[in-house]
Amino acid sequence: MKNKSAVGLLVAVLITVVGCKTQKGKLEFVQPDSGKRIAYGEQVKLTLNFPNAAVDSVVYSIDGNVFETKRDTGSVVFDTKSYGLGDRSLSAKVYAAGKEDIAYSNVMVLPPNAQNFGFEVVNTFPHDDQSFTQGLQYQNGVMYESSGRYEKSQLKKVDLQTGKALQSVALDNKYFAEGMTIVDDKIVLLTWMENVAFIYNKENLKQVGSFGYGSSKEGWGLTYDGERMIKSDGTNRLYFLNAKTGAEESSIAVYDENGAVDQLNELEYIDGKVYANVYQQEVIVIIDPKTGAVEGRINLVGMYNENRKPVDNELNGIAYDHQAKRLFVTGKLWSKLFEIKLVAR
Known part of the structure; x- marks a missing residue:
């Protein structure tokens, strides 16, 4: 037994010495x-x-x-x-x-830990429960909205108080409407997997142009910062597009303190930050578009539970009244649109 112990000890020493020499010789x-x-x-x-x-x-x-x-x-x-x-x-x-x-x-x-927010409902407005909301924007008293699904996609102007469409235009059945934004006197509307965006006259909703995507093959969310359009494609990247041509000029990856934030969806540009729905989560993240850092996180769990289906009912739709500083949110097939106020946690 003593001999076996001695042999074992010798082997252990040799392994340690060899291991040290091996590590010492490695770059x-x-x-x-x-x-x-x-x-x-x-x-x-x-x-x-x-x-x-x-x-x-x-x-x-x-x-x-x-x-x-x-x-x-x-x-x-x-x-x-x-x-x-x-x-x-x-x-x-x-x-x-x-x-x-x-x-x-x-x-x-x-980045550092994001600031967490809850919410307070300030006002509730009717919303078309047949609208598969993909893009939402408020301007000069009118809510602009894009609604998705093949054979049902449309772009419309909506009366905030009633939720009724004031004007609408249907897309061809082969297109799935996604995010949209207003650029001056035009509306730019993404399609999901068709690799094309359409440009409409804001006043009469007549199509006046189109452009193809670059390296981001899918269309999810779209917003405008006054100089460039900002696009999401369901990944953790934001793409910056030329506002006149739609050409991709650069992109940035989005991270919070835990890692990459994937499935960025509908977007809204508010006071220098990008607010983004996270697909299939009751969460909006607030992103610094210069660094890609998530600086804030809004938890909207429990805001809407009315007759929600198990699928196709996601929170999706962020709009901001820049004059009155009002924040609106809704979702796919929701019967309500909410004006909310953020509550720091």
């Missing part, structure tokens, strides 16, 4: 740990374990882009504000004695 990131969550704005130190102290150069890259080259084994620092939110791939290529080696790591850069 790898010591700091930060792979997959570590980093706060946006943090200065992150990159430290490597070098097999040899003598190096010719070390080339550090983030997402494949070189950001610093050193000729020693000292640490380097990168500013997360320069690279934005989300997964950041780190690499370090080492040149020494005519050879090269490379180490990899990654971090997740996330």
